[in-house]
Amino acid sequence: MPTYTAPVKDMMFLFEKLRDNKNYNELEKYNEVTPDLVKDILEEAAKINQNLILPLAKAGDENPAVLENGIVRTPPGYKEAYQKYIEDGWTSLSCDPKYGGQGMPKTVSAFFDEMLSSASLSFKLYSELSIGAYNCINHHASNEIKDKYLPKIVEGKWSGTMCLTEPVCGTDLGLLKTKAIKQSDDTYKISGQKIFITSGDHDLTENIIHLVLARSADSPSGTKGISLFLVPKYIVNEDGSVGPRNGISTGSIESKMGIKGSATCVLNFDDATGYMIGTKDKGLSAMFTMMNLERIVVGIQGLGISEIAYQNSLAYAKERKQGKTNNSKSSNGADFIIEHADIRRTLLNMKSIIEGERALCFWLSQQTEVSLYHPDEKIKHDASDYVSLMTPVVKSLFTDLAMEITSDAMQIHGGYGYTKDQGIEQLYRDNRITPIYEGTNSVQAADLVFRKLFNKNGDIINKFLDMVKSECESKNGKVKTFSKELNYYLDILSKFTGWIGDKNKIEKDDVSAAANDYLKSLGYISIAYAWIKILDVSFNDFNTNEEFYSDKINTAKFYFDKVLPRAEYHYKSAISGSSNIMNFKFN
Numbered sequence: 001m002p003t004y005t006a007p008v009k010d011m012m013f014l015f016e017k018l019r020d021n022k023n024y025n026e027l028e029k030y031n032e033v034t035p036d037l038v039k040d041i042l043e044e045a046a047k048i049n050q051n052l053i054l055p056l057a058k059a060g061d062e063n064p065a066v067l068e069n070g071i072v073r074t075p076p077g078y079k080e081a082y083q084k085y086i087e088d089g090w091t092s093l094s095c096d097p098k099y100g101g102q103g104m105p106k107t108v109s110a111f112f113d114e115m116l117s118s119a120s121l122s123f124k125l126y127s128e129l130s131i132g133a134y135n136c137i138n139h140h141a142s143n144e145i146k147d148k149y150l151p152k153i154v155e156g157k158w159s160g161t162m163c164l165t166e167p168v169c170g171t172d173l174g175l176l177k178t179k180a181i182k183q184s185d186d187t188y189k190i191s192g193q194k195i196f197i198t199s200g201d202h203d204l205t206e207n208i209i210h211l212v213l214a215r216s217a218d219s220p221s222g223t224k225g226i227s228l229f230l231v232p233k234y235i236v237n238e239d240g241s242v243g244p245r246n247g248i249s250t251g252s253i254e255s256k257m258g259i260k261g262s263a264t265c266v267l268n269f270d271d272a273t274g275y276m277i278g279t280k281d282k283g284l285s286a287m288f289t290m291m292n293l294e295r296i297v298v299g300i301q302g303l304g305i306s307e308i309a310y311q312n313s314l315a316y317a318k319e320r321k322q323g324k325t326n327n328s329k330s331s332n333g334a335d336f337i338i339e340h341a342d343i344r345r346t347l348l349n350m351k352s353i354i355e356g357e358r359a360l361c362f363w364l365s366q367q368t369e370v371s372l373y374h375p376d377e378k379i380k381h382d383a384s385d386y387v388s389l390m391t392p393v394v395k396s397l398f399t400d401l402a403m404e405i406t407s408d409a410m411q412i413h414g415g416y417g418y419t420k421d422q423g424i425e426q427l428y429r430d431n432r433i434t435p436i437y438e439g440t441n442s443v444q445a446a447d448l449v450f451r452k453l454f455n456k457n458g459d460i461i462n463k464f465l466d467m468v469k470s471e472c473e474s475k476n477g478k479v480k481t482f483s484k485e486l487n488y489y490l491d492i493l494s495k496f497t498g499w500i501g502d503k504n505k506i507e508k509d510d511v512s513a514a515a516n517d518y519l520k521s522l523g524y525i526s527i528a529y530a531w532i533k534i535l536d537v538s539f540n541d542f543n544t545n546e547e548f549y550s551d552k553i554n555t556a557k558f559y560f561d562k563v564l565p566r567a568e569y570h571y572k573s574a575i576s577g578s579s580n581i582m583n584f585k586f587n
């Protein structure tokens with residue numbers, strides 16, 4: 001079984017030294033979220049993840065969730081762990097105190113999301129969608145519904161799901177068939193089948209609150225006729241108690257490659273009672289409140305799985321002896337594999353990506369908070385643009401890189417990585433879903449190039465590039481070498497953006513074929529931007545902690561030398577266009 005030590009030190013470094021967003025620091029509601037408080041929270045989070053949740057990863061892989069006589073049973077140990085998890089208040093961390101939450105900012109809850117993803121993604125998924133449902137209900141539902149459902153969701157006694165996918169509609173939700181028929185009391189009867197529903201049914205909570213996309217009988221076809229409904233597994237009585245079973249049954253649970261502890265369900269809705277959330281026919285945009293925040297969290301899943309893969313690879317490389325290095329000093333036997341240049345390169349590749357991603361995510365968490373709570377509309381707006389630009393990048397790049405990192409972790413372990421001995425192959429299998437769900441990574445890339453770069457709010461990408469450029473220019477001293485290098489790549493990204501803008505007017509297939517390359521180019525550059533922030537502190541504070549900061553500086557150097565050049569490769573690959581691709585005859 002892989003071991004795991006939560007990276008509290010690196011997280012605290014970010015919280016103490018990289019909380020550099022003036023607008024975030026102006027948010028009064030977070031004045032009391034001090035480094036001491038955050039350290040206490042992270043240390044407790046580390047304990048529960050390392051001790052209680054980590055063993056659930058193997059338990060869930062070996063004893064997947066099962067459907068027995070119509071009841072879904074979670075793997076051994078999940079129920080007891082979930083009970084402790086909610087008793088300790090982890091479901092309520094970032095929720096509004098009005099509904100029993102602890103009101104912690106995303107700058108803190110994102111760290112917890114990372115730890116939980118490292119410990120057990122399957123276990124995490126049972127509460128992850130509850131937070132998504134909480135956000136969606138909180139933004140779009142009436143006060144009556146909020147008061148009735150949110151306190152129990154926040155407490156973790158009830159969980160949530162997100163029901164979009166159907167047999168014929170995954171990416172293309174316009175094809176959705178589930179029907180909603182209005183009743184005289186303004187409730188709806190929901191009928192249809194949803195598939196692949198994460199935590200669609202299980203034995204951890206007293207009730208499950210499904211957020212379901214369905215089409216009213218009189219609504220148009222396509223995406224413009226979809227509404228959002230709250231459909232509880234058990235009807236909730238007027239006094240808030242759990243009443244009779246609603247018309248929802250579990251058809252089956254999927255047998256999967258990874259995240260086997262997570263129950264992925266086929267749900268049948270047969271005249272189930274539902275309550276409309278938000279405006280009729282605007283369900284998709286309401287659901288996007290849930291999905292956008294959720295997409296960032298999926299990116300964080302990739303980061304968390306990468307972290308545990310790295311930690312175990314490093315430990316293994318320090319204890320496994322094979323072969324001799326070019327400068328071997330060992331007179332008998334072999335060297336530790338960590339002495340080999342290629343193993344060292346692989347480890348540094350992982351480390352430089354992971355620490356850069358964590359810092360980028362921390363920057364994004366600050367922007368998210370500003371976009372939600374800053375009193376100044378213009379500032380709020382700008383932050384919201386940055387979040388919208390970065391959401392597909394974090395979702396896709398972090399999860400794709402987690403595939404690279406878990407695959408490299410297997411390689412470092414050699415045959416013991418491929419067999420089940422060390423639990424490394426499970427990390428690869430568990431991560432494989434992250435580039436697929438919450439909108440596939442290709443669809444994220446299309447969203448980025450066709451909708452996010454230039455939208456109704458204006459030229460978002462150039463606003464972002466200008467901001468990064470001016471921050472780089474403001475840096476002095478030793479960090480300047482790095483910021484000049486980043487400037488070179490910013491110019492490439494500007495050219496790439498111009499090319500996308502031009503092609504968008506004349507040859508959309510060129511843009512579609514370049515979308516993944518563009519997303520990656522922007523992503524690698526954004527991670528470099530996060531490294532510039534780390535470097536700035538590292539050079540300035542070097543004397544206060546030489547060991548920590550020289551580690552950061554050398555890791556950044558690796559990132560700039562060996563990883564960042566991928567941004568240019570993606571540009572060169574993309575601008576060859578799409579005519580060969582589109583004209584190619586597949587036999």
Ligand SMILES: Cc1cc2nc3c(=O)[nH]c(=O)nc-3n(C[C@H](O)[C@H](O)[C@H](O)COP(=O)(O)OP(=O)(O)OC[C@H]3O[C@@H](n4cnc5c(N)ncnc54)[C@H](O)[C@@H]3O)c2cc1C
Nearest residue numbers: 162163164165169170171196197198264437438439440442
């Ligand atoms: C374990 C698991 C958990 C899940 N959890 C949930 C859940 O909780 N709730 C829920 O509603 N769904 C859930 N899903 C469904 C998941 O979100 C979908 O599988 C995913 O969105 C892709 O849809 P699809 O499988 O129908 O693939 P398709 O949409 O058929 O896509 C097939 C391929 O075509 C590509 N493609 C499709 N359209 C385009 C396009 N316009 N441009 C370029 N490429 C395109 C895709 O990228 C993909 O590579 C889950 C799935 C799994 C496997």
